[in-house]
Amino acid sequence: MNWKLIFSRDSLHLWIVSFLVIAGGSVFVWGRGQLVPETYGEQGPYRAAALEKLASKPSVLVSDSVCLKCHADVGEERAESLHKAVSCNHCHGLGREHVVQAQKAAKTPGLTIDSAKEWDGNFMTHIDLFITQDRATCLVCHESMVGMPEGFKQINVAEHLEDMGAEEVKGRDVCFECHMGHDTAP
Amino acid sequence: MIQENNDTGGGCGGTCDKSSCACPSDEMTSRRQFLQRASTVTIGAMSLTILPVAMGDGTESQLPMANGKGAPNEGDQLFGFLVDSDKCIGAGKCMTACRTENDVPEGSHRTWVERYVHFKDGTLQVDTVPETGFAGSGLPIIDPELVDRSFFVPKLCNQCEDAPCNQVCPVHASFTSPQGVELVDPDRCIGCGYCVQACPYGARFINPETNNADKCTWCYHRVMRNEKPACVEACPVDARVFGRLDDPNSEISKRIAKIPTDVLKEHLGTHPKTRYAGICGEVK
Incomplete structure (x- = not known):
């Protein structure tokens, strides 16, 4: 080692460069540690904590399997019908509140569950359970419309009533006079 | 010298x-x-x-999905989605279910249903099914006599393997989960909207309430606890099928094996995992 060279006047440049490189590198490493979020890169180029956060969101829509735990008889009836693919919430609302109450009632004997409400005609607003015989419940799927697959049962209400020999019926529950939802006779 | x-x-x-x-x-x-x-x-x-x-x-050494196929780690689930256009009746229940499940604000959609109507005079009309279905929506009714062919196509995020939305995200908030689902990190997203522009399928939007990019996640929170996505649960005619592609006995694997399916905009090379049955050229 040539100490004379290292401490010579010319080597000042070397010291300056070394200092800049080390100082700059340290700032870079420190800054990167500050800017890269925690758990980033554990599973890939993203925050692994986001997966847990997204997966922990509670479910809103009640699955049929939850309904059928108590209403197995309806499930069996429906399984035989043409409506076997139609989920409970399609006609009865989301039933979230109903399930919460039922779970409470199962733990606390004597607690009663609210009876189902009358439908107000708005599919959008119902978190609650409802029982309806409104024709709109049927016609939201079955009203004849351009675009439907040919095998699907399409109804033009006026024509259908005429074919069946019915007098003009304007009642909301007209469909349910002949058809039932759970065991649909054609 | x-x-x-x-x-x-x-x-x-x-x-x-x-x-x-x-x-x-x-x-x-x-x-x-x-x-x-x-x-x-x-x-x-x-x-x-x-x-x-x-x-x-x-x-750098473990970029998931970098090989462009399959789950990155052995043993991970790999999800798939099949949309059967032949079955869809345009009831719009999927849209309502999605909105309720995922708090999607009015005016934005994570999933929607398009209707393609070919008239006998050779013209094509494409419109979107209203959320409560066409019945009672007050929209003009098309005379079936004039129609040559018509069908519905439900649309949602295609969950591409080589997703353009991921590539443009400047803060790595858009990413592919180990199960192959494209997700947005809500704490990381800055709402710049690059991904909204990058998506060739128009599946993303900026949520006006959270100011984050928002999109269909195949109801990640539901499927991770073995529930079906909300739209699949709500569909009355089984036009939407969700399941595991890594399991050859799952319903989706069997149906994809049995019927011809297609992906949207295949020429873009995004390798979508949402597959469509019963669609034709004008949809793609």
Whole structure:
């Protein structure tokens, strides 16, 4: 080692460069540690904590399997019908509140569950359970419309009533006079 | 300098007498040494800064989905989605279910249903099914006599394997989960909207309530606890099928094996995982 060279006047440049490189590198490493979020890169180029956060969101829509735990008889009836693919919430609302109450009632004997409400005609607003015989419940799927697959049962209400020999019926529950939802006779 | 490199046995050639020659042999040597040592120190100092980064968190070595197929880690589930256009009746229940499940604000859609109507005069009309279905929506009714062919196509995020939305995200908030689902990190997203523009399927939007990019996640929170996505649950005709592609006995694997399916905009090379049955050229 040539100490004379290292401490010579010319080597000042070397010291300056070394200092800049080390100082700059340290700032870079420190800054990167500050800017890269925690758990980033554990599973890939993203925050692994986001997966847990997204997966922990509670479910809103009640699955049929939850309904059928108590209403197995309806499930069996429906399984035989043409409506076997139609989920409970399609006609009865989301039933979230109903399930919460039922779970409470199962733990606390004597607690009663609210009876189902009358439908107000708005599919959008119902978190609650409802029982309806409104024709709109049927016609939201079955009203004849351009675009439907040919095998699907399409109804033009006026024509259908005429074919069946019915007098003009304007009642909301007209469909349910002949058809039932759970065991649909054609 | 050129002479030096000729390798004639000395700094200034063999015939040169050191005392009388003007060649500054010693000075040259020390300058070269100086430069060599300087470079050694500089490279050493630089490696101090580079090493921690290179050894750091190892993200470079394990990019998921980088191979473009399958789950990145063995044993991970791999999800798939099949949309059967032949079955869809345009009831719009999927849209309502999605909105309720995922708090999608009015005016935005994570999923929607398009209707394609080919008229006998050769024209094509494409419209979107209202959320409560066409029945009672007050929209003009098309005379079935004029129609040659018509069908519904439900649309949602295609969950591409090579997703353009991921590539453009400046903060890595858009990413592919180990199950193959494209997700948005809500704490990381800055709402710049690049991904909304990058998506060739129009599946993303900026949520006006959270100011984050928002999109269909195949109801990630539901499927991770073995529930079906909300739209699949709500569909009355089984036009939407969700399941595991890594399980050959799942319903979706069986149906994809049995009927011809297609993906949207295949020429873009995004390799979507949402597959469609019963669609034709004008949809793609």
